[in-house]
Amino acid sequence: MARELTVMMLTWEFPPRIIGGISPHVYHLSKSLARNCVKVYVVTCDFPGAAQHEVVDGVEVFRIDSYKNPSPDFATWVYLMNINMQKEAAALAHCINGGVDVFHAHDWLVANAGIGLKHVFRKPLLATMHSTEIGRRNGIHFDYERMIHETEAWLTYEAWRVVCCSNYMVSHVRWAFGLPEDKLIMIPNGVDIEAYAKNSNDDLSDFRRRFALPEEKIVLFVGRLVYEKGAHVLVNAIPKVLEKVNAKFIIVGNGYMKEQLSNIVKNMGFAHKVMFTGFVDDETLKKLQRCADVSVVPSLFEPFGIVALEAIAAKSPIVVSDTGGLSEIVEHDVTGVKVYPENPDSLAWGITKVLLDEAYADKIKTNAYSKIQEKYDWNKIAQQTKAVYENILKEYSKSFWA
Amino acid sequence: MQAIIFSWEYPPRTVGHLADYVRELATQLVKNKVKIHVVTYHDFLTGEYEELEGVKTYRVTNPVRTHIGVLTWVLTLNQEVERAASNIYYKSNAQVNLIDAHDWHFISAAVTLKKAFGLPFLYSVESLEEHRSHGANSPFNMAIKSIEWLGMYEAEKLIVKSEWMRDEVYRLYKVPLEKVKVIPPKSVNWIKNILETYQNVAGGKAF
Numbered sequence: 001m002a003r004e005l006t007v008m009m010l011t012w013e014f015p016p017r018i019i020g021g022i023s024p025h026v027y028h029l030s031k032s033l034a035r036n037c038v039k040v041y042v043v044t045c046d047f048p049g050a051a052q053h054e055v056v057d058g059v060e061v062f063r064i065d066s067y068k069n070p071s072p073d074f075a076t077w078v079y080l081m082n083i084n085m086q087k088e089a090a091a092l093a094h095c096i097n098g099g100v101d102v103f104h105a106h107d108w109l110v111a112n113a114g115i116g117l118k119h120v121f122r123k124p125l126l127a128t129m130h131s132t133e134i135g136r137r138n139g140i141h142f143d144y145e146r147m148i149h150e151t152e153a154w155l156t157y158e159a160w161r162v163v164c165c166s167n168y169m170v171s172h173v174r175w176a177f178g179l180p181e182d183k184l185i186m187i188p189n190g191v192d193i194e195a196y197a198k199n200s201n202d203d204l205s206d207f208r209r210r211f212a213l214p215e216e217k218i219v220l221f222v223g224r225l226v227y228e229k230g231a232h233v234l235v236n237a238i239p240k241v242l243e244k245v246n247a248k249f250i251i252v253g254n255g256y257m258k259e260q261l262s263n264i265v266k267n268m269g270f271a272h273k274v275m276f277t278g279f280v281d282d283e284t285l286k287k288l289q290r291c292a293d294v295s296v297v298p299s300l301f302e303p304f305g306i307v308a309l310e311a312i313a314a315k316s317p318i319v320v321s322d323t324g325g326l327s328e329i330v331e332h333d334v335t336g337v338k339v340y341p342e343n344p345d346s347l348a349w350g351i352t353k354v355l356l357d358e359a360y361a362d363k364i365k366t367n368a369y370s371k372i373q374e375k376y377d378w379n380k381i382a383q384q385t386k387a388v389y390e391n392i393l394k395e396y397s398k399s400f401w402a
Numbered sequence: 403m404q405a406i407i408f409s410w411e412y413p414p415r416t417v418g419h420l421a422d423y424v425r426e427l428a429t430q431l432v433k434n435k436v437k438i439h440v441v442t443y444h445d446f447l448t449g450e451y452e453e454l455e456g457v458k459t460y461r462v463t464n465p466v467r468t469h470i471g472v473l474t475w476v477l478t479l480n481q482e483v484e485r486a487a488s489n490i491y492y493k494s495n496a497q498v499n500l501i502d503a504h505d506w507h508f509i510s511a512a513v514t515l516k517k518a519f520g521l522p523f524l525y526s527v528e529s530l531e532e533h534r535s536h537g538a539n540s541p542f543n544m545a546i547k548s549i550e551w552l553g554m555y556e557a558e559k560l561i562v563k564s565e566w567m568r569d570e571v572y573r574l575y576k577v578p579l580e581k582v583k584v585i586p587p588k589s590v591n592w593i594k595n596i597l598e599t600y601q602n603v604a605g606g607k608a609f
Contacts, residue, residue, distance in 0.1 A: 079477035090517035119485040
């Protein structure tokens with residue numbers, strides 16, 4: 001029997017270290033690849049209490065010392081962390097006898113390590129671009145941002161293929177880095193439907209009372225409190241929603257805008273209608289998503305919009321801004337409500353529509369649920385990814401490195 | 403014997419003492435029948451590759467053009483150094499015996515190549531961040547010191563140019579003294595001592 005396909009994933013976050021969407025993405029992708037007979041090694045940053053080496057759902061996870069001295073700035077930390085990541089990954093690849101077939105790097109955060117390993121071991125590099133600096137910052141304004149932008153360009157240049165999780169991101173990445181069309185591949189992000197289906201019949205009324213009064217509808221926002229996620233758009237929509245519906249706004253997540261947002265809420269006199277929970281654990285989050293009468297994703301820039309899929313899996317109706325990957329997930333009036341980005345009035349309209357019309361809310365959430373089952377299933381995504389690895393290796397076998 | 407020398411400066415690009423020292427070293431080693439590849443930074447004064455007095459020189463340039471300081475510049479340049487060194491390594495059919503890294507700049511590349519190929523390296527210390535920054539300890543200085551530490555920890559041997567530097571290396575980084583060779587430039591047995599150290603490192607295993 002042929003040796004199984006071996007992939008080394010490089011990622012700066014992997015559970016229990018969760019900062020953004022890359023961590024759950026790499027976890028589910030790796031686990032589902034392992035189920036599809038791919039040997040996966042994940043090399044990632046360490047986390048308090050997490051083992052240096054462990055096997056998680058059939059995936060070999062190695063955690064590296066992520067450089068813990070104070071750093072001049074985030075980007076410099078990233079490059080310093082990459083020294084260690086590359087060193088440990090090289091030692092590991094050496095131990096398994098150079099037996100890695102493909103290095104798979106997730107975002108510029110591991111660009112240096114991925115590119116270095118590619119040349120040292122002469123194996124193909126696949127890059128998944130989860131986001132871009134030019135998108136996050138809505139343009140490149142400073143040298144610091146340009147340095148990150150150019151690091152992203154470098155990674156896409158060195159990669160054999162570049163994976164993006166939506167058609168929107170494919171065209172965005174192509175535009176941002178001037179890549180040829182046939183270098184880009186769209187594979188959607190997925191959602192773990194089973195995890196949401198588990199315990200879905202539990203009575204959550206006691207749990208719900210911790211967050212809202214029984215007569216209040218719950219409007220849920222989940223995301224980092226940073227500009228591009230648009231929590232401020234939701235906050236500005238609050239008065240308009242409350243004119244028509246008695247609701248409680250629950251805002252889950254942390255970020256540099258938290259204090260500013262809670263001040264706006266206080267000044268509006270709606271502090272009793274809004275709850276900032278900060279970061280919550282996975283179980284609480286899933287319960288909250290199940291309790292939500294509507295889930296809102298008001299992003300200004302959204303490469304994919306995993307939080308919308310999670311809300312759908314929790315059987316919550318969704319209202320999203322018509323932008324980026326969200327535009328592709330939602331079909332207006334069929335699987336959710338689309339509103340104008342950065343427009344509080346439009347957002348308030350969408351939220352009220354869902355909250356006031358129960359039959360409509362039921363219809364969109366049922367439609368959305370059946371759609372994610374067919375399109376955003378991790379097993380299917382793993383098979384698509386495996387096919388990409390195999391195609392790359394076929395091309396690679398004709399190169400002088402092989 | 404075959405060696406790769408890493409130096410961030412090499413003539414015609416001269417920043418400090420190091421450039422001329424490394425050229426003299428490379429030339430003398432070639433005369434003593436060591437195959438020498440120098441990997442250095444390309445500043446558009448020369449082409450990517452040149453051969454002068456038997457020394458093969460490979461110049462790489464930074465793929466990330468915009469930087470916020472020398473530290474980020476160095477850190478993204480390392481992958482290009484790795485690429486050039488790997489190409490030399492594969493082209494020689496894995497016949498390279500050691501890497502000689504001058505100062506902290508390309509320590510990351512040397513360490514990765516050691517882990518990947520089992521290729522031992524020498525760390526030749528020209529100067530230390532502690533002295534260059536007069537004891538400053540900002541996050542920036544700390545980062546460079548941590549790279550110097552990594553180099554001293556992972557290197558097979560250190561070559562320093564004075565007894566004072568040997569004591570400083572010991573004082574600052576607690577490197578065992580038997581790991582440190584003092585070989586002053588222009589001393590009587592300079593190249594002979596360098597050759598001996600090279601042979602020593604090449605014979606030793608990296609792991």
